[in-house]
Amino acid sequence: MPKSMRYAILEAIQGEMRRDKLLTLLYEYQRPAARWGGRSINLEAEFGRWRARFSAIDENWIVGGALGMSMIGVRAIAHIPSMTTLIPYELMFNHAGKLRHMTGGQAAFPMILWADMQGRASFQAGQHADAGLESCYARLAGLKVVIPSNPYDAKGLMVSAIRDVDPVVFCHYSVPTSGPDVPDEPYTVPIGQTAVRTEGKDITIVGYAPQTVEIAKAVKQLKQRGISAEFIDPRTLAPLEQVMETIIKSVKKTGKLLTSDDGSYSFCNCTEIIARAAEAVPGTKFKRLAFPDAPPPGAPEMINYMRVGAADIVTAAEKMVRG
Amino acid sequence: MNGEVNMNEIKAAPSTSGTDPKAVSRRTFIQSLGAIGVGAIFFSAGADKQARGQSVSTYIDSLSTEQLTAMYTDMLKIRLWETKIKDLALKGGFRGVAHLYVGEEAIAVGVCSALRQDDYIASTHRGHGHLIAKGGDLKLMLAEITHKATGYCKGYGGSLHITDMSLGILGMNGIVGASHLMGAGAAYGIKVKGTDQVVVSFGGDGSIQGSFFTSAANSAATYKLPWISIIENNQFQIWVRCSDVYGIKDLARRADGYGIEGRVVDGNDVLAVYDVAKYAVEKARAGRGPTVIECKTYRWYDHYGFQGSKIGRDGAFGLGYRSDQELREWMAKDPIPRFRRFLVNEKVLTEERADEVVQEVKQTVDDAAAFAEAQPVPKAVDGLLNVFAEGAVPLHKS
Ligand SMILES: Cc1ncc(C[n+]2csc(CCOP(=O)(O)OP(=O)(O)O)c2C)c(N)n1
Ligand SMILES: [Mg+2]
Numbered sequence: 001m002p003k004s005m006r007y008a009i010l011e012a013i014q015g016e017m018r019r020d021k022l023l024t025l026l027y028e029y030q031r032p033a034a035r036w037g038g039r040s041i042n043l044e045a046e047f048g049r050w051r052a053r054f055s056a057i058d059e060n061w062i063v064g065g066a067l068g069m070s071m072i073g074v075r076a077i078a079h080i081p082s083m084t085t086l087i088p089y090e091l092m093f094n095h096a097g098k099l100r101h102m103t104g105g106q107a108a109f110p111m112i113l114w115a116d117m118q119g120r121a122s123f124q125a126g127q128h129a130d131a132g133l134e135s136c137y138a139r140l141a142g143l144k145v146v147i148p149s150n151p152y153d154a155k156g157l158m159v160s161a162i163r164d165v166d167p168v169v170f171c172h173y174s175v176p177t178s179g180p181d182v183p184d185e186p187y188t189v190p191i192g193q194t195a196v197r198t199e200g201k202d203i204t205i206v207g208y209a210p211q212t213v214e215i216a217k218a219v220k221q222l223k224q225r226g227i228s229a230e231f232i233d234p235r236t237l238a239p240l241e242q243v244m245e246t247i248i249k250s251v252k253k254t255g256k257l258l259t260s261d262d263g264s265y266s267f268c269n270c271t272e273i274i275a276r277a278a279e280a281v282p283g284t285k286f287k288r289l290a291f292p293d294a295p296p297p298g299a300p301e302m303i304n305y306m307r308v309g310a311a312d313i314v315t316a317a318e319k320m321v322r323g
Numbered sequence: 324m325n326g327e328v329n330m331n332e333i334k335a336a337p338s339t340s341g342t343d344p345k346a347v348s349r350r351t352f353i354q355s356l357g358a359i360g361v362g363a364i365f366f367s368a369g370a371d372k373q374a375r376g377q378s379v380s381t382y383i384d385s386l387s388t389e390q391l392t393a394m395y396t397d398m399l400k401i402r403l404w405e406t407k408i409k410d411l412a413l414k415g416g417f418r419g420v421a422h423l424y425v426g427e428e429a430i431a432v433g434v435c436s437a438l439r440q441d442d443y444i445a446s447t448h449r450g451h452g453h454l455i456a457k458g459g460d461l462k463l464m465l466a467e468i469t470h471k472a473t474g475y476c477k478g479y480g481g482s483l484h485i486t487d488m489s490l491g492i493l494g495m496n497g498i499v500g501a502s503h504l505m506g507a508g509a510a511y512g513i514k515v516k517g518t519d520q521v522v523v524s525f526g527g528d529g530s531i532q533g534s535f536f537t538s539a540a541n542s543a544a545t546y547k548l549p550w551i552s553i554i555e556n557n558q559f560q561i562w563v564r565c566s567d568v569y570g571i572k573d574l575a576r577r578a579d580g581y582g583i584e585g586r587v588v589d590g591n592d593v594l595a596v597y598d599v600a601k602y603a604v605e606k607a608r609a610g611r612g613p614t615v616i617e618c619k620t621y622r623w624y625d626h627y628g629f630q631g632s633k634i635g636r637d638g639a640f641g642l643g644y645r646s647d648q649e650l651r652e653w654m655a656k657d658p659i660p661r662f663r664r665f666l667v668n669e670k671v672l673t674e675e676r677a678d679e680v681v682q683e684v685k686q687t688v689d690d691a692a693a694f695a696e697a698q699p700v701p702k703a704v705d706g707l708l709n710v711f712a713e714g715a716v717p718l719h720k721s
Contacts, residue, residue, distance in 0.1 A: 055568055061532075123419055
C-alpha cells in the first residue's frame with residue numbers, strides 16, 4: 001500500500017523539523033500523527049509540544065501566531081481545518097501577502113498556511129462541502145499557492161513550501177491515493193512546476209486535486225473514442241507564469257482548452273487559466289466546467305448532479321473536438 | 324455600573340411560591356439536592372467576593388405540573404430520538420450524519436423552558452436538542468437529517484443546518500462560534516424593533532475563543548442587548564480537553580472582561596439550568612442586559628458519528644481521548660432519571676405515569692422514523708434553486 005497523502009505530508013514536515021530545529025507546527029485538532037505499514041509519525045512525541053502545538057478553536061491564533069513567529073525567523077506551519085479556509089483571510093491578505101513589499105523588502109514570512117480543503121461530498125452540505133476557495137488565496141498578491149493531487153506531489157510541495165522564504169498556502173484536498181511511491185527521504189517538487197499527466201494532441205484538459213480523478217477517468221474514455229487528450233495538473237496556482245508556459249505550449253498544439261474545477265463557475269481558479277491562455281493563443285476553443293454558482297446542497301441527488309463528473313468532461317471534450 | 328451584578332435584583336426576583344401548594348416542598352427538596360448543585364455560581368465584574376459561590380433558586384417553584392411534565396417529555400424526546408438515529412445509522416444505509424447531544428439534554432430543556440414561543444435561539448452543530456426543546460418537529464427534523472425533500476430544509480441542509488424560522492429557531496450552524504454572533508445580532512434587531520423578545524445563543528466550550536464570541540459579547544454588554552449566551556461545557560472540543568487550551572477553569576469568567584454577568588451551573592440538572600436561565604431571560608426582557616451561563620456537562624457519544632457505540636447500548640466507549648470510567652461516572656449523573664426522581668418524589672408524576680410518558684415518546688419517535696423513511700428524495704435540479712429568492716442559477720455544463 002502506498003503512503004497516504006496525510007502520511008506523506010507529515011513525513012515532509014518531520015524531515016524538515018529534524019533539519020530546522022525551530023520549525024514549528026500550530027494546529028487545532030488534526031493530530032500530526034499517522035501510521036503507514038509498520039511505521040508511525042508523531043510530531044508531538046518526537047519534537048515536543050512547543051513545536052507541535054494544538055490550540056483552542058482559534059484559527060486566527062494558529063495563522064496569526066505563525067505569522068508573528070515567522071517574522072522573527074521561526075519558520076512555522078499553520079494547519080487549519082477545512083471549514084475555516086477563509087477565517088484567516090484577512091491575516092493572509094493584509095499581512096502575509098503585503099508586508100515584504102510594504103517594508104521595502106525587510107519583513108519576511110517564511111510560513112505555510114496548511115489549509116485542509118473540503119470536497120463536494122454528499123451529506124455534508126453548505127458549510128462543509130464547499131470547494132474552490134484556493135482561488136481566493138491565489139488572487140492575493142504576495143502569496144504562493146500550491147495544490148497537490150497525490151501523495152508524491154504533496155510531500156515534495158510541502159518540502160518546497162517549508163524551504164521557501166515567502167508565505168505559501170498549501171491547499172490540502174483529500175484525494176484517493178494515486179501516482180508514484182513516496183520516497184522516505186526529503187525531496188522537492190518545485191513550486192511553479194506543472195505535471196503533464198497524460199500527453200495528447202487533440203485537446204488540453206486542465207484540472208487539479210479531486211478533479212484529477214474525474215479527468216483521469218475521462219481521458220481513458222476519450223482514448224477509447226479515438227480522442228487523444230493532454231491532461232495537465234498545474235500543482236501550483238500562484239504565481240502562475242511558469243505554469244502557463246506548459247499550458248500555453250499544449251494549447252498551441254491542440255487548439256482546445258477544457259478546464260474542470262470543483263470550485264464555483266465564477267472565479268474558479270481555472271477561469272484565470274483560461275483568460276491567460278486566451279490572451280496568449282488567439283483562436284483557441286475553450287470550455288470551463290465547474291460547480292454552479294450555488295452553495296453545495298447535502299442531498300446526494302442534488303450535489304452529484306451539480307458537480308462535474310467524468311461523463312461531463314467526456315461530453316464537453318467530444319463536442320469541442322468533433323465540432 | 325454596566326454589567327455589575329446586582330444582588331438585590333437576584334434576591335428580589337419574583338417568588339411565586341404562594342401560587343402553588345407544592346412549592347414549599349419542592350424548594351425543600353431542591354435544597355436537599357444541594358450536593359448535586361442546584362443553583363448557580365456566578366461571576367461578575369465588580370461582584371464582591373461574598374457573592375461568589377452563593378446560589379439562587381427562585382424560579383423553580385413557579386413551574387406548574389404541566390410545565391414540569393413537558394420538560395420531562397422533551398428530555399426524553401431528545402434522548403430517544405437521537406438514540407434512534409444512532410441505531411438506524413449503525414444498522415447501515417442511513418442518509419445522513421449527526422453530532423449527538425445525548426447526555427446534555429438538561430441544558431436545552433432547562434433553557435428553552437424559560438423562553439416564550441416568540442423568543443429566538445441560535446444553535447450549533449450539536450443542536451438537535453436545542454431545536455426539540457424549542458418545539459422542533461421530530462418528523463421534519465429526521466426527514467431533514469436524511470436529506471429528504473420534505474424535511475425542514477428540503478434536504479439541502481441536513482443535520483447541521485436545521486432551521487425553523489416559525490419557531491424562532493435561527494438555525495443550527497456548522498461554524499463554531501457563529502451562533503453567538505447571529506444571536507447577538509438578532510438581539511440588536513429586537514432593540515430596534517422595540518419588542519420584549521430575547522435571544523439565546525448556544526455554543527460549546529470551544530465556541531468562545533474565536534473572535535465571533537468577543538464581537539457578540541462586547542456589543543451585547545455595551546448596548547445591553549436581550550442576549551443570553553449558553554456555554555455548554557462538555558469538556559471537549561473534538562478530542563481536545565478544555566483544560567489543555569484554556570487558562571481558566573470556569574469559562575463563565577470570560578464574561579467579566581466584557582462587563583457581563585457570568586454564571587456557572589450544573590448542566591445535568593434541568594431545574595438548576597431552568598432557574599438560572601429564567602433569571603437571565605427575565606432580566607433581558609426587562610432591558611437589563613445580557614448574561615453568560617456556563618453549563619457543565621458531558622457528551623455520551625463521540626464528537627461526531629457513532630464510533631464506539633452499539634445498537635441498543637447507550638454511550639460510546641473505547642475512545643482514545645477519554646476513559647470509559649470517566650464516561651461511566653458522567654452516565655451515572657444522567658439528567659433524565661435524576662429529574663424523574665424529583666418528579667416522582669414531588670408527586671408531579673407517578674411511576675406509572677412516568678413510564679407511560681416514556682412509551683408515548685417512544686411511539687412519537689417511531690412515527691418520526693417511519694415518516695422520514697417514507698419521504699421522497701429531492702429532485703436533482705432543485706439544487707439550483709434557493710440560491711436567490713427567485714429563479715435558478717445556471718448549471719453551465721452544456
Ligand atoms: C470556526 C470553526 N473551527 C473549527 C471547526 C471544526 N469543529 C467543528 S465542531 C468542533 C468542536 C467544537 O467544540 P465545542 O465548541 O466545545 O462543541 P462540542 O462539539 O463539544 O459540543 C470543531 C473544532 C468549525 N466547525 N468551525
Ligand atoms: Mg465541547
